[in-house]
Amino acid sequence: MSEQNKNEQEREAKKKNILRMSNAESNRFTRECIQTALIYLMNEMPFDKITITSIINRSGVSRGAFYRNYSCKEDVLQEVGRQIYGVIAAVLTEQKYLTDPRQWYLDCFTYIQENAEYFRLLIQAKMPPDFIFQNSLDTENKVKKMTPQ
Numbered sequence: 001m002s003e004q005n006k007n008e009q010e011r012e013a014k015k016k017n018i019l020r021m022s023n024a025e026s027n028r029f030t031r032e033c034i035q036t037a038l039i040y041l042m043n044e045m046p047f048d049k050i051t052i053t054s055i056i057n058r059s060g061v062s063r064g065a066f067y068r069n070y071s072c073k074e075d076v077l078q079e080v081g082r083q084i085y086g087v088i089a090a091v092l093t094e095q096k097y098l099t100d101p102r103q104w105y106l107d108c109f110t111y112i113q114e115n116a117e118y119f120r121l122l123i124q125a126k127m128p129p130d131f132i133f134q135n136s137l138d139t140e141n142k143v144k145k146m147t148p149q
Helices: 003-019 023-044 052-059 063-069 073-092 101-114 116-124 137-146
Strands: none
Touching: 023 052, 023 063, 023 073, 023 116, 052 063, 052 073, 073 101, 073 116, 101 116
16 A cells, blocks of 8 residues: 555545544534634734634634634634633642642742743733633632642
8 A cells, every 4th residue: 555545545444433523522623723823913913913714724614613602703712711720720739739839839830831832822812821721710729728838
């Protein structure tokens, strides 16, 4: 079998797997495509210059799919911020950090370093942090309780 035929069969298999997704999986996939497109576009231009049209063109989703999931581009950015914050909070609220505060700081800064590009893009978007991390108060309170003093 030629390499081209093999690649074509792999692409067809991926398409079939996408077609077999549940509604929840399909929505999650659509949201991921939109979020990824926004992040790539933010690498190319300022956030305020990005349009919904450029996001849907880059993501490959329809305008209707975009609006089923988000009302504006700011909502996409906010969700990306909440996801990052949620990951940090989940890791940092682990019980092991109560006995090892040094490890807490090390893990926190390691995560930030590993995801520096996302943080740079969020800062570069010039969105207020309280907008990006809106609705994260429960997580924030957990982190405050677990933060070594």
